[in-house]
Amino acid sequence: AQSVTQLGSHVSVSEGALVLLRCNYSSSVPPYLFWYVQYPNQGLQLLLKYTSAATLVKGINGFEAEFKKSETSFHLTKPSAHMSDAAEYFCAVSVNYGGSQGNLIFGKGTKLSVKP
């Protein structure tokens, strides 16, 4: 079975500060991992993905994430937070075994607040 765990349901940072959102995964097969962002009353937008190529993945809006197999982690970072980064962030793993069709299993989400 596969799962993801997001540590911290709410993270608050000051504008310009480092953003760090934590995600740990569990998977018996090589995982495909994603970070999505959700703004209020909207769907999800892909930030970045890990598909077994480079372990440091760069995404949109200045975000990046590093896949660390030894730590089973895929934390999301951004060097300098902007007010527009305030949103809900979801880490997800693609179900990748058996007869799966690649549906996503999501973490519980982390709400990012950015203070001026």
Add this chain to the structure above:
Amino acid sequence: GAVVSQHPSRVICKSGTSVKIECRSLDFQATTMFWYRQFPKQSLMLMATSNEGSKATYEQGVEKDKFLINHASLTLSTLTVTSAHPEDSSFYICSARDISAGQGSFGRNQPQHFGDGTRLSIL
């Protein structure tokens, strides 16, 4: 590119009404679409996987007679909530995967593109 349109964005209706939600891939084709449900301040839970030309695959605990899914073409999947009750009120989100990603293991694990969701409120 890779735009998914979901309609309507918001529905308010009386208990007992059936509600249809459409999910369209606008600039790509999708043999597989997914329907998720999101409760307030919670994560997304997969309800069912919709396959073009065949029956949908429902997750455990999801009533297939309650949530009817039809994937009539490579660009359209619909979810119909039949005889809706207040407990069906939720945020429903669809996603689709580009057919050009392929059907093999690599293709199945490519990113999904999400619609903007439908807020369903049953009075």
